[in-house]
Amino acid sequence: MLSLKKYLTEGLLQFTILLSLIGVRVDVDTYLTSQLPPLREIILGPSSAYTQTQFHNLRNTLDGYGIHPKSIDLDNYFTARRLLNQVRALDRFQVPTTEVNAWLVHRDPEGSVSGSQPSSGLALESSSGLQDVTGPDNGVRESETEQGFSEDLEDLGAVAPPVSGDLTKEDIDLGAGREIFDYSHRQKEQDVDKELRDGAEQEDTWPGEGAEALARNLLVDGETGESFPVQVPGGEDQTALSLEECLRLLEATCPFGENAEFPADISSITEAVPSESEPPGLQNNLLSPLLTGTESPFDLEQQWQDLMSIMEMQAMEVNTSTSEVLYNAPPGDPLSTNYSLAPNTPINQNVSLHQASLGGCSQDFSLFSPEVESLPVASSSTLLPLVPSNSTSLNSTFGSTNLAGLFFPPQLNGTANDTAGPELPDPLGGLLDEAMLDEISLMDLAIEEGFNPVQASQLEEEFDSDSGLSLDSSHSPSSLSSSEGSSSSSSSSSSSSSSSASSSASSSFSEEGAVGYSSDSETLDLEEAEGAVGYQPEYSKFCRMSYQDPSQLSCLPYLEHVGHNHTYNMAPSALDSADLPPPSTLKKGSKEKQADFLDKQMSRDEHRARAMKIPFTNDKIINLPVEEFNELLSKYQLSEAQLSLIRDIRRRGKNKMAAQNCRKRKLDTILNLERDVEDLQRDKARLLREKVEFLRSLRQMKQKVQSLYQEVFGRLRDENGRPYSPSQYALQYAGDGSVLLIPRTLADQQARRQERKPKDRRK
DNA sequence: ATGGGCTGTCATATG
DNA sequence: AGCATATGACAGCCC
Numbered sequence: 001m002l003s004l005k006k007y008l009t010e011g012l013l014q015f016t017i018l019l020s021l022i023g024v025r026v027d028v029d030t031y032l033t034s035q036l037p038p039l040r041e042i043i044l045g046p047s048s049a050y051t052q053t054q055f056h057n058l059r060n061t062l063d064g065y066g067i068h069p070k071s072i073d074l075d076n077y078f079t080a081r082r083l084l085n086q087v088r089a090l091d092r093f094q095v096p097t098t099e100v101n102a103w104l105v106h107r108d109p110e111g112s113v114s115g116s117q118p119s120s121g122l123a124l125e126s127s128s129g130l131q132d133v134t135g136p137d138n139g140v141r142e143s144e145t146e147q148g149f150s151e152d153l154e155d156l157g158a159v160a161p162p163v164s165g166d167l168t169k170e171d172i173d174l175g176a177g178r179e180i181f182d183y184s185h186r187q188k189e190q191d192v193d194k195e196l197r198d199g200a201e202q203e204d205t206w207p208g209e210g211a212e213a214l215a216r217n218l219l220v221d222g223e224t225g226e227s228f229p230v231q232v233p234g235g236e237d238q239t240a241l242s243l244e245e246c247l248r249l250l251e252a253t254c255p256f257g258e259n260a261e262f263p264a265d266i267s268s269i270t271e272a273v274p275s276e277s278e279p280p281g282l283q284n285n286l287l288s289p290l291l292t293g294t295e296s297p298f299d300l301e302q303q304w305q306d307l308m309s310i311m312e313m314q315a316m317e318v319n320t321s322t323s324e325v326l327y328n329a330p331p332g333d334p335l336s337t338n339y340s341l342a343p344n345t346p347i348n349q350n351v352s353l354h355q356a357s358l359g360g361c362s363q364d365f366s367l368f369s370p371e372v373e374s375l376p377v378a379s380s381s382t383l384l385p386l387v388p389s390n391s392t393s394l395n396s397t398f399g400s401t402n403l404a405g406l407f408f409p410p411q412l413n414g415t416a417n418d419t420a421g422p423e424l425p426d427p428l429g430g431l432l433d434e435a436m437l438d439e440i441s442l443m444d445l446a447i448e449e450g451f452n453p454v455q456a457s458q459l460e461e462e463f464d465s466d467s468g469l470s471l472d473s474s475h476s477p478s479s480l481s482s483s484e485g486s487s488s489s490s491s492s493s494s495s496s497s498s499s500s501a502s503s504s505a506s507s508s509f510s511e512e513g514a515v516g517y518s519s520d521s522e523t524l525d526l527e528e529a530e531g532a533v534g535y536q537p538e539y540s541k542f543c544r545m546s547y548q549d550p551s552q553l554s555c556l557p558y559l560e561h562v563g564h565n566h567t568y569n570m571a572p573s574a575l576d577s578a579d580l581p582p583p584s585t586l587k588k589g590s591k592e593k594q595a596d597f598l599d600k601q602m603s604r605d606e607h608r609a610r611a612m613k614i615p616f617t618n619d620k621i622i623n624l625p626v627e628e629f630n631e632l633l634s635k636y637q638l639s640e641a642q643l644s645l646i647r648d649i650r651r652r653g654k655n656k657m658a659a660q661n662c663r664k665r666k667l668d669t670i671l672n673l674e675r676d677v678e679d680l681q682r683d684k685a686r687l688l689r690e691k692v693e694f695l696r697s698l699r700q701m702k703q704k705v706q707s708l709y710q711e712v713f714g715r716l717r718d719e720n721g722r723p724y725s726p727s728q729y730a731l732q733y734a735g736d737g738s739v740l741l742i743p744r745t746l747a748d749q750q751a752r753r754q755e756r757k758p759k760d761r762r763k
Numbered sequence: 764a765t766g767g768g769c770t771g772t773c774a775t776a777t778g
Numbered sequence: 779a780g781c782a783t784a785t786g787a788c789a790g791c792c793c
């Protein structure tokens with residue numbers, strides 16, 4: 001019960017807010033197993049954001065906070081953010097759709113372009129284009145439906161009364177006053193407080209008899225210790241659950257294994273495939289970033305996998321349709337069906353592709369060939385710098401020179417029969433799928449290294465930070481403003497930063513701080529105040545813990561000492577309360593009013609000290625080092641009650657400062673967390689954009705290789721002038737760029753051999 | 764009147 | 779052990 005109660009309090013609420021910002025589920029298990037670095041650090045151990053030294057960032061960071069936690073706007077800000085996150089969760093699976101929609105728009109013309117190419121001669125292109133348009137739509141609709149379901153769940157969760165509330169109430173409400181537990185000690189002070197409170201209005205009537213008077217006036221105060229249950233916002237969890245469910249459903253529809261290997265060497269393809277139908281291009285190494293990039297330990301791999309699954313669903317539909325057109329043609333007229341668009345004049349009736357050099361084709365695998373350039377590859381400029389200029393990575397990734405193994409689906413390879421001669425397997429269905437599988441399995445590795453799939457899937461909710469709902473991105477110098485997402489998010493950031501500016505301008509730190517507070521030293525012990533050393537703790541009462549502009553904070557010298565070097569109690573004595581005369585009271589004139597004012601401004605401990613005739617200031621009591629403090633006590637003949645009070649004053653005063661520091665630190669931690677979240681969101685958005693571009697490139701290349709393979713293979717003729725059966729023969733690329741026509745059985749063997757290699761290497 | 768935020772205080776843990 | 783500090787929890791005050 002106690003631990004539950006613990007979780008249901010302020011800390012959890014704050015973390016809930018923060019977690020909800022990045023879409024991380026808020027149930028405790030996930031909470032504790034969280035692997036996301038900032039959150040994990042906060043929960044499981046000290047972090048850079050949670051260490052005390054970070055507290056100084058409160059004043060050191062001049063880039064400012066988007067919205068200050070105590071600004072009036074902050075509440076609305078967080079609330080709005082949470083709500084917006086929930087709203088954003090509605091199109092969780094449309095995350096890539098934002099990208100994919102654009103992709104689809106251009107997918108259609110691409111299909112038509114390909115289909116209209118006279119030499120490509122592949123009827124599948126147009127049909128694949130059709131499929132491509134309809135397929136993803138289905139996928140999107142499906143995910144929308146599921147998302148709607150999850151939204152319903154979420155709504156239910158949000159409306160449902162928090163169960164924990166009753167628990168907490170039962171747990172806390174013990175039906176006993178707090179004084180029961182420390183009656184003897186606290187009652188005295190409570191009585192004193194009561195007396196003082198009463199006396200403050202009926203003038204100071206404290207008899208001044210010290211402990212005896214205390215003992216005579218024992219009264220039980222009404223301090224009951226009643227508490228109120230803390231309500232934990234519900235709904236987040238259910239949202240996460242439903243989203244997770246959706247993700248699982250979505251993944252279940254994508255029949256990809258994790259251990260699939262990519263058997264063939266695609267770099268050979270880029271070198272070998274002829275370029276008849278394509279104008280010269282460049283970047284035969286374009287594939288390498290697609291594949292080597294996945295080996296880098298991205299934190300968002302799981303999310304990418306989600307995206308990949310979505311993308312792949314679409315790709316699968318394309319491939320399926322392609323395969324159907326290609327390989328399930330009516331048996332009656334297979335040749336005319338499959339090769340009808342092949343050139344009527346064969347290249348060579350006795351063509352021997354042994355040593356047939358198909359060089360120059362590498363240029364055709366350019367993303368930027370006219371056909372491809374017609375596609376709005378959103379930010380090819382961002383893609384290019386990421387392309388390592390070595391093609392060996394392609395070799396290592398695809399690892400095989402067997403085009404047949406590369407292109408032909410396993411089932412076709414295995415069940416090749418002579419009667420199905422004209423059936424031409426989908427060369428690139430295998431290519432892309434295997435590539436995807438390879439990528440996904442690499443992602444899995446990264447995931448195993450510590451990225452929680454749940455987190456990733458929930459992080460995906462934030463993917464559409466391009467929607468303008470993202471966190472303020474203008475603060476970070478690392479913000480990549482190259483993309484379309486940054487511009488929209490910067491608009492939101494401008495509003496948030498302006499609100500923070502207004503909030504910080506709304507209250508003036510220095511004006512309030514100028515009002516004197518600790519009046520003891522002036523009204524009672526001016527001579528003591530002269531020697532008083534130390535930070536004026538009560539001063540913060542006028543600061544009201546206002547953390548506006550850090551630059552303003554840095555202008556307050558004594559606050560430089562409020563930190564975790566614990567030097568604040570050695571602050572300049574110049575800042576003692578004696579040197580901070582309240583201007584407003586001075587202007588008021590009459591000394592009675594001034595005294596009255598000062599009297600009201602005195603803290604309870606100051607009243608107590610005054611009542612007990614403590615001969616020195618509370619500042620001294622609180623801020624003197626232990627040695628000096630003890631020395632001071634020894635100078636005076638103090639009663640036991642006075643000594644007790646002095647020690648309590650010291651304890652309370654120090655604790656008060658500690659509490660203030662603690663709260664500052666807590667806020668600072670939250671701010672740091674928020675900044676971390678912003679950075680992560682920016683990184684995530686950037687990585688996802690890059691991934692979408694990579695996928696787009698891969699898809700385009702897949703289609704190109706597919707068509708080129710078909711074309712080359714379709715033009716081959718045996719000695720009798722008949723086309724080769726794709727079930728019996730396959731094209732294979734040699735390492736030197738030559739292309740060989742080999743029997744499928746041999747090709748399959750080589751493919752299997754190549755498959756084993758990467759697995760062994762991985763082990 | 765009331766809820767939420769702020770602050771002081773206590774209890775307790777930790778260094 | 780004593781002290782200082784950190785922090786969760788609570789109550790009271792104020793807006």
